[in-house]
Amino acid sequence: MRKKNFFAGPSVLPLEVLEEIRDQIVDYNGEGLSMIEASHRGGMFEEMYDECLATFRRLLGIPEDYDVYFLGGGATLQFAMIPMNFLLPGKSADYAKTGSWSNKAASDAAKIGCVNVFFDGKESNYTTLPSVKDIRPSEDACYLYLCSNETIGGIEWQDFPDTGNVPLIADMSSDILSRPVDVSKFAMIYGGVQKNLGPAGATFIIMRKDMLERRNDNLPAYLDYSLHAKNKGLYNTPPVFSIWAVKLVLDWVEKNGGPEGMLERAKRKSKLIYDVIDSSSFFRSPVDKAFRSRMNIVFRLPSEDLEKKFVAEATEEGMLGLKGHRSVGGLRASLYNALKEEDVVALRDFMLDFEKKNG
Ligand SMILES: *Cc1c(COP(=O)(O)O)cnc(C)c1O
Secondary structure, three states, X not given: OOOEEOXXXXXXXXXXXXXXXXXXXXXXXXXXXXXXXXXXXXXXXXXXXXXXXXXXXXXXXXXXXXXXXXXXXXXXXXXXXXHHHHOOOOOEEEEEEOOHHHHHHHHHHHHHOEXXXXXXXXXXXXXXXXXXXXXXXXXXXXXXXXXXXXXXXXXXXXXXXXXXXXXXXXXXXXXXXXOOOXXXXXXXXXXXXXXXXXXXXXXXXXXXXXXHHHOOOOOOHHHOHHHHHHOOOOOOOOOHHHHXXXXXXXXXXXXXXXXXXXXXXXXXXXXXXXXXXXXXXXXXXXXXXXXXXXXXXXXXXXXXXXXXXXXHHHHHOOEEOOEOOOOOOOEEEEOOOOOOHHHHHHHXXXXXXXXXXXX
Protein backbone atom coordinates (compact mmCIF):
# COMPACT_ATOMS: atom_id res chain seq x y z
CA MET A 1 0.00 0.00 0.00
CA ARG A 2 1.41 3.39 -0.95
CA LYS A 3 1.69 5.89 1.87
CA LYS A 4 -0.14 9.16 1.84
CA ASN A 5 2.72 11.55 1.16
CA PHE A 6 2.47 15.06 2.60
CA PHE A 7 6.21 15.74 2.50
CA ALA A 8 7.25 19.26 1.52
CA GLY A 9 10.04 18.16 -0.80
CA PRO A 10 11.16 15.84 -2.18
CA SER A 11 7.54 14.92 -2.44
CA VAL A 12 4.84 12.78 -3.97
CA LEU A 13 5.03 11.89 -7.67
CA PRO A 14 2.20 10.58 -9.83
CA LEU A 15 2.08 6.78 -9.55
CA GLU A 16 1.81 6.56 -13.36
CA VAL A 17 5.14 8.35 -13.66
CA LEU A 18 6.89 6.03 -11.19
CA GLU A 19 5.49 3.02 -13.04
CA GLU A 20 6.61 4.37 -16.39
CA ILE A 21 10.12 4.90 -15.01
CA ARG A 22 10.10 1.36 -13.58
CA ASP A 23 9.03 -0.08 -16.92
CA GLN A 24 11.56 1.94 -18.91
CA ILE A 25 14.58 2.18 -16.62
CA VAL A 26 16.45 -0.82 -18.01
CA ASP A 27 15.51 -0.53 -21.66
CA TYR A 28 14.21 2.80 -22.88
CA ASN A 29 11.65 2.32 -25.65
CA GLY A 30 13.44 -0.83 -26.82
CA GLU A 31 16.66 1.08 -27.54
CA GLY A 32 18.70 -1.49 -25.60
CA LEU A 33 19.94 0.96 -22.97
CA SER A 34 18.61 3.14 -20.19
CA MET A 35 17.95 6.86 -20.51
CA ILE A 36 20.32 7.30 -17.57
CA GLU A 37 23.08 5.44 -19.40
CA ALA A 38 22.81 7.49 -22.57
CA SER A 39 24.98 10.45 -23.56
CA HIS A 40 23.39 13.84 -23.16
CA ARG A 41 24.86 14.63 -26.59
CA GLY A 42 22.99 11.76 -28.22
CA GLY A 43 19.69 11.57 -30.05
CA MET A 44 17.85 9.54 -27.44
CA PHE A 45 18.38 12.09 -24.71
CA GLU A 46 17.96 15.07 -27.00
CA GLU A 47 14.62 13.92 -28.35
CA MET A 48 13.28 13.44 -24.82
CA TYR A 49 14.79 16.76 -23.67
CA ASP A 50 13.32 18.72 -26.57
CA GLU A 51 9.90 17.26 -25.84
CA CYS A 52 10.30 18.10 -22.17
CA LEU A 53 11.11 21.74 -22.92
CA ALA A 54 8.35 22.00 -25.54
CA THR A 55 5.75 20.65 -23.12
CA PHE A 56 6.93 23.00 -20.38
CA ARG A 57 6.61 25.93 -22.81
CA ARG A 58 3.16 24.83 -23.93
CA LEU A 59 1.84 24.30 -20.40
CA LEU A 60 3.01 27.66 -19.08
CA GLY A 61 2.57 29.58 -22.33
CA ILE A 62 6.21 30.66 -22.24
CA PRO A 63 6.80 33.29 -24.96
CA GLU A 64 9.39 32.77 -27.71
CA ASP A 65 11.76 35.39 -26.35
CA TYR A 66 12.41 33.33 -23.20
CA ASP A 67 15.03 30.64 -22.69
CA VAL A 68 14.05 27.50 -20.80
CA TYR A 69 16.51 24.96 -19.41
CA PHE A 70 17.57 23.08 -16.29
CA LEU A 71 20.58 23.52 -14.04
CA GLY A 72 22.01 21.66 -11.04
CA GLY A 73 22.67 23.09 -7.59
CA GLY A 74 19.06 23.37 -6.49
CA ALA A 75 17.08 26.56 -6.11
CA THR A 76 19.72 27.51 -3.55
CA LEU A 77 22.41 28.06 -6.19
CA GLN A 78 20.08 30.58 -7.84
CA PHE A 79 20.09 32.67 -4.64
CA ALA A 80 23.72 33.42 -5.54
CA MET A 81 23.62 33.29 -9.34
CA ILE A 82 20.84 35.87 -9.65
CA PRO A 83 22.74 38.68 -7.88
CA MET A 84 26.07 37.57 -9.39
CA ASN A 85 24.59 38.02 -12.85
CA PHE A 86 22.13 40.85 -12.42
CA LEU A 87 23.05 42.98 -9.41
CA LEU A 88 25.27 45.52 -11.17
CA PRO A 89 27.99 47.50 -9.39
CA GLY A 90 26.71 50.74 -7.85
CA LYS A 91 23.08 49.68 -8.24
CA SER A 92 20.68 47.79 -6.01
CA ALA A 93 18.13 45.00 -6.03
CA ASP A 94 14.71 44.99 -4.36
CA TYR A 95 13.79 41.99 -2.22
CA ALA A 96 10.62 40.98 -0.39
CA LYS A 97 11.46 39.07 2.77
CA THR A 98 8.40 36.91 3.22
CA GLY A 99 9.79 33.82 4.92
CA SER A 100 12.68 31.38 5.06
CA TRP A 101 13.37 31.06 1.34
CA SER A 102 13.25 34.70 0.32
CA ASN A 103 15.29 35.56 3.42
CA LYS A 104 18.00 33.19 2.27
CA ALA A 105 17.92 34.69 -1.21
CA ALA A 106 18.17 38.23 0.16
CA SER A 107 21.00 37.24 2.46
CA ASP A 108 23.04 35.80 -0.44
CA ALA A 109 22.34 38.89 -2.56
CA ALA A 110 23.55 41.16 0.25
CA LYS A 111 26.92 39.42 0.05
CA ILE A 112 27.17 40.38 -3.62
CA GLY A 113 25.82 43.94 -3.62
CA CYS A 114 23.31 46.43 -2.32
CA VAL A 115 19.95 44.97 -1.30
CA ASN A 116 16.88 47.05 -0.65
CA VAL A 117 14.28 45.14 1.38
CA PHE A 118 10.94 46.63 0.32
CA PHE A 119 8.90 44.33 2.52
CA ASP A 120 9.88 42.43 5.64
CA GLY A 121 7.28 40.15 7.19
CA LYS A 122 9.28 39.75 10.37
CA GLU A 123 6.87 41.69 12.59
CA SER A 124 3.99 39.42 11.63
CA ASN A 125 6.27 36.38 11.97
CA TYR A 126 6.01 36.02 8.18
CA THR A 127 2.29 35.36 8.14
CA THR A 128 1.26 38.07 5.69
CA LEU A 129 2.32 39.66 2.38
CA PRO A 130 2.29 43.22 1.02
CA SER A 131 -0.52 44.46 -1.18
CA VAL A 132 0.80 44.36 -4.75
CA LYS A 133 -0.70 47.74 -5.70
CA ASP A 134 1.58 49.46 -3.19
CA ILE A 135 4.80 48.01 -4.54
CA ARG A 136 7.05 50.42 -6.44
CA PRO A 137 10.54 49.33 -7.45
CA SER A 138 13.37 51.63 -6.37
CA GLU A 139 14.90 53.99 -8.93
CA ASP A 140 18.16 52.11 -9.33
CA ALA A 141 16.82 48.57 -8.91
CA CYS A 142 18.37 46.02 -11.27
CA TYR A 143 15.46 43.69 -10.49
CA LEU A 144 12.72 43.02 -7.96
CA TYR A 145 12.75 39.63 -6.29
CA LEU A 146 10.04 37.60 -4.55
CA CYS A 147 9.23 34.01 -3.61
CA SER A 148 5.76 33.16 -4.94
CA ASN A 149 5.09 30.50 -2.31
CA GLU A 150 6.94 30.24 0.98
CA THR A 151 7.01 26.49 1.41
CA ILE A 152 7.86 26.63 5.12
CA GLY A 153 5.53 29.43 6.22
CA GLY A 154 2.65 28.36 3.96
CA ILE A 155 2.10 31.77 2.44
CA GLU A 156 1.49 32.42 -1.28
CA TRP A 157 1.30 35.52 -3.46
CA GLN A 158 -2.15 35.58 -5.07
CA ASP A 159 -1.10 38.12 -7.68
CA PHE A 160 2.09 39.89 -8.62
CA PRO A 161 3.30 43.49 -8.66
CA ASP A 162 3.60 45.48 -11.86
CA THR A 163 7.26 46.47 -11.85
CA GLY A 164 7.31 48.38 -15.15
CA ASN A 165 10.79 48.30 -16.67
CA VAL A 166 12.34 46.70 -13.62
CA PRO A 167 12.72 42.94 -14.18
CA LEU A 168 10.57 40.82 -11.88
CA ILE A 169 12.23 37.60 -10.67
CA ALA A 170 10.36 34.87 -8.81
CA ASP A 171 11.27 31.67 -7.00
CA MET A 172 8.35 29.38 -7.85
CA SER A 173 9.87 26.18 -6.50
CA SER A 174 6.80 25.06 -4.62
CA ASP A 175 3.88 26.34 -6.68
CA ILE A 176 5.05 26.08 -10.27
CA LEU A 177 2.27 24.65 -12.45
CA SER A 178 -0.20 24.62 -9.58
CA ARG A 179 -1.98 27.49 -11.33
CA PRO A 180 -1.76 29.44 -14.57
CA VAL A 181 0.80 32.23 -14.52
CA ASP A 182 1.40 35.07 -16.95
CA VAL A 183 5.07 34.42 -17.68
CA SER A 184 5.40 37.66 -19.65
CA LYS A 185 5.11 39.62 -16.35
CA PHE A 186 8.38 38.06 -15.22
CA ALA A 187 11.94 38.45 -16.42
CA MET A 188 12.85 35.19 -14.72
CA ILE A 189 11.06 32.33 -13.00
CA TYR A 190 12.99 29.49 -11.47
CA GLY A 191 12.72 26.71 -8.93
CA GLY A 192 13.88 23.31 -7.76
CA VAL A 193 11.81 20.61 -9.47
CA GLN A 194 11.50 18.43 -6.37
CA LYS A 195 8.24 19.93 -5.11
CA ASN A 196 5.80 19.94 -7.99
CA LEU A 197 7.70 18.70 -11.03
CA GLY A 198 9.83 15.67 -10.30
CA PRO A 199 12.63 14.11 -8.27
CA ALA A 200 15.42 16.29 -6.86
CA GLY A 201 18.37 17.14 -9.07
CA ALA A 202 17.21 19.72 -11.59
CA THR A 203 16.37 23.40 -11.24
CA PHE A 204 14.20 24.94 -13.94
CA ILE A 205 15.15 28.31 -15.37
CA ILE A 206 12.77 30.43 -17.44
CA MET A 207 14.46 33.67 -18.48
CA ARG A 208 13.68 36.49 -20.87
CA LYS A 209 16.53 36.69 -23.34
CA ASP A 210 17.14 40.41 -22.90
CA MET A 211 18.24 39.76 -19.30
CA LEU A 212 21.51 38.48 -20.70
CA GLU A 213 22.32 41.95 -21.97
CA ARG A 214 22.16 43.47 -18.50
CA ARG A 215 24.32 41.05 -16.62
CA ASN A 216 27.80 41.18 -15.12
CA ASP A 217 30.19 39.37 -17.41
CA ASN A 218 33.44 37.73 -16.54
CA LEU A 219 31.77 35.20 -14.24
CA PRO A 220 33.09 31.64 -13.92
CA ALA A 221 31.48 29.52 -16.61
CA TYR A 222 28.87 27.62 -14.64
CA LEU A 223 27.67 30.76 -12.87
CA ASP A 224 27.08 32.67 -16.11
CA TYR A 225 23.51 32.36 -17.45
CA SER A 226 24.56 33.32 -20.96
CA LEU A 227 26.59 30.12 -21.42
CA HIS A 228 23.65 28.00 -20.31
CA ALA A 229 21.24 29.91 -22.53
CA LYS A 230 23.52 29.63 -25.56
CA ASN A 231 23.81 25.88 -25.01
CA LYS A 232 20.12 25.27 -24.22
CA GLY A 233 21.15 24.06 -20.75
CA LEU A 234 23.65 21.55 -22.17
CA TYR A 235 26.85 23.50 -21.50
CA ASN A 236 27.79 20.72 -19.11
CA THR A 237 26.11 17.44 -18.16
CA PRO A 238 22.54 18.17 -17.08
CA PRO A 239 20.74 16.19 -14.35
CA VAL A 240 19.54 13.60 -16.84
CA PHE A 241 17.48 11.37 -14.57
CA SER A 242 15.63 14.25 -12.98
CA ILE A 243 14.88 15.82 -16.37
CA TRP A 244 13.52 12.55 -17.73
CA ALA A 245 11.15 12.26 -14.77
CA VAL A 246 10.14 15.92 -15.11
CA LYS A 247 9.24 15.22 -18.73
CA LEU A 248 6.92 12.43 -17.60
CA VAL A 249 5.38 14.61 -14.89
CA LEU A 250 4.76 17.38 -17.42
CA ASP A 251 2.99 14.88 -19.69
CA TRP A 252 0.89 13.88 -16.69
CA VAL A 253 0.03 17.52 -15.93
CA GLU A 254 -0.99 18.04 -19.54
CA LYS A 255 -3.21 14.94 -19.49
CA ASN A 256 -4.84 16.21 -16.31
CA GLY A 257 -5.93 19.60 -17.54
CA GLY A 258 -2.72 21.63 -17.47
CA PRO A 259 -2.31 24.53 -15.04
CA GLU A 260 -6.07 25.22 -15.06
CA GLY A 261 -6.74 21.59 -14.13
CA MET A 262 -4.07 21.73 -11.43
CA LEU A 263 -5.62 24.92 -10.01
CA GLU A 264 -9.04 23.26 -9.77
CA ARG A 265 -7.48 20.28 -7.99
CA ALA A 266 -5.50 22.54 -5.66
CA LYS A 267 -8.59 24.57 -4.77
CA ARG A 268 -10.64 21.47 -3.97
CA LYS A 269 -7.89 19.79 -1.98
CA SER A 270 -6.82 22.82 0.06
CA LYS A 271 -10.46 23.68 0.82
CA LEU A 272 -10.94 20.27 2.42
CA ILE A 273 -8.26 21.09 5.00
CA TYR A 274 -8.85 24.83 5.45
CA ASP A 275 -12.56 24.16 6.04
CA VAL A 276 -11.66 21.91 8.97
CA ILE A 277 -9.30 24.54 10.36
CA ASP A 278 -11.83 27.37 9.96
CA SER A 279 -14.73 25.52 11.54
CA SER A 280 -12.82 24.51 14.65
CA SER A 281 -11.16 26.21 17.58
CA PHE A 282 -8.91 23.19 18.01
CA PHE A 283 -6.99 23.70 14.76
CA ARG A 284 -5.55 27.11 14.02
CA SER A 285 -3.91 28.62 10.95
CA PRO A 286 -1.30 31.30 11.70
CA VAL A 287 -1.41 32.62 8.12
CA ASP A 288 -3.33 35.70 6.91
CA LYS A 289 -6.40 34.26 5.16
CA ALA A 290 -5.81 36.41 2.08
CA PHE A 291 -2.46 34.76 1.38
CA ARG A 292 -2.90 31.17 2.42
CA SER A 293 -0.95 28.71 0.32
CA ARG A 294 -2.83 26.05 -1.61
CA MET A 295 0.34 23.93 -1.71
CA ASN A 296 1.60 24.01 1.88
CA ILE A 297 -0.96 24.23 4.66
CA VAL A 298 0.56 25.23 7.96
CA PHE A 299 -1.52 24.71 11.11
CA ARG A 300 -1.25 24.44 14.86
CA LEU A 301 -2.91 22.50 17.66
CA PRO A 302 -3.54 23.79 21.21
CA SER A 303 -0.22 22.34 22.47
CA GLU A 304 3.06 20.96 21.22
CA ASP A 305 2.32 17.67 22.94
CA LEU A 306 -0.85 17.33 20.92
CA GLU A 307 1.09 18.18 17.77
CA LYS A 308 3.55 15.38 18.52
CA LYS A 309 0.70 12.99 19.15
CA PHE A 310 -0.96 14.09 15.90
CA VAL A 311 2.17 13.34 13.87
CA ALA A 312 2.72 9.98 15.59
CA GLU A 313 -0.84 8.79 15.05
CA ALA A 314 -0.98 10.09 11.48
CA THR A 315 2.23 8.20 10.72
CA GLU A 316 0.60 5.03 12.03
CA GLU A 317 -2.24 5.65 9.58
CA GLY A 318 0.27 5.86 6.73
CA MET A 319 0.22 9.66 6.47
CA LEU A 320 3.76 10.97 6.21
CA GLY A 321 5.43 14.37 6.33
CA LEU A 322 2.96 16.28 8.51
CA LYS A 323 5.51 17.72 10.91
CA GLY A 324 6.17 21.42 10.38
CA HIS A 325 9.63 22.55 9.26
CA ARG A 326 12.13 22.35 12.11
CA SER A 327 12.62 26.13 11.98
CA VAL A 328 8.97 26.97 12.72
CA GLY A 329 7.45 23.91 14.40
CA GLY A 330 3.74 23.10 14.24
CA LEU A 331 2.21 21.04 11.48
CA ARG A 332 2.25 21.28 7.73
CA ALA A 333 0.46 19.35 5.01
CA SER A 334 1.93 19.76 1.55
CA LEU A 335 -0.68 19.15 -1.12
CA TYR A 336 1.32 19.19 -4.35
CA ASN A 337 -0.22 18.47 -7.75
CA ALA A 338 0.46 14.75 -7.67
CA LEU A 339 -1.20 14.18 -4.28
CA LYS A 340 -4.52 12.44 -4.80
CA GLU A 341 -7.70 14.04 -3.56
CA GLU A 342 -8.60 10.83 -1.71
CA ASP A 343 -5.40 11.18 0.35
CA VAL A 344 -6.49 14.67 1.36
CA VAL A 345 -9.95 13.36 2.25
CA ALA A 346 -8.23 10.78 4.47
CA LEU A 347 -6.27 13.54 6.21
CA ARG A 348 -9.43 15.60 6.65
CA ASP A 349 -11.20 12.64 8.26
CA PHE A 350 -8.20 11.94 10.47
CA MET A 351 -8.18 15.59 11.63
CA LEU A 352 -11.89 15.51 12.49
CA ASP A 353 -11.44 12.26 14.36
CA PHE A 354 -8.36 13.54 16.21
CA GLU A 355 -10.25 16.64 17.33
CA LYS A 356 -13.16 14.53 18.57
CA LYS A 357 -10.82 12.42 20.69
CA ASN A 358 -8.55 15.20 21.95
CA GLY A 359 -10.51 18.44 21.68
C1 LIG B 1 12.77 23.91 -1.45
C2 LIG B 1 12.86 25.33 -1.79
C3 LIG B 1 14.08 25.96 -2.07
C4 LIG B 1 15.41 25.24 -1.95
O1 LIG B 1 15.53 24.31 -2.94
P1 LIG B 1 16.86 23.41 -3.08
O2 LIG B 1 16.59 22.74 -4.39
O3 LIG B 1 16.89 22.49 -1.91
O4 LIG B 1 18.02 24.31 -3.12
C5 LIG B 1 14.07 27.28 -2.43
N1 LIG B 1 12.92 27.97 -2.51
C6 LIG B 1 11.73 27.41 -2.24
C7 LIG B 1 10.49 28.22 -2.36
C8 LIG B 1 11.66 26.07 -1.88
O5 LIG B 1 10.47 25.50 -1.62
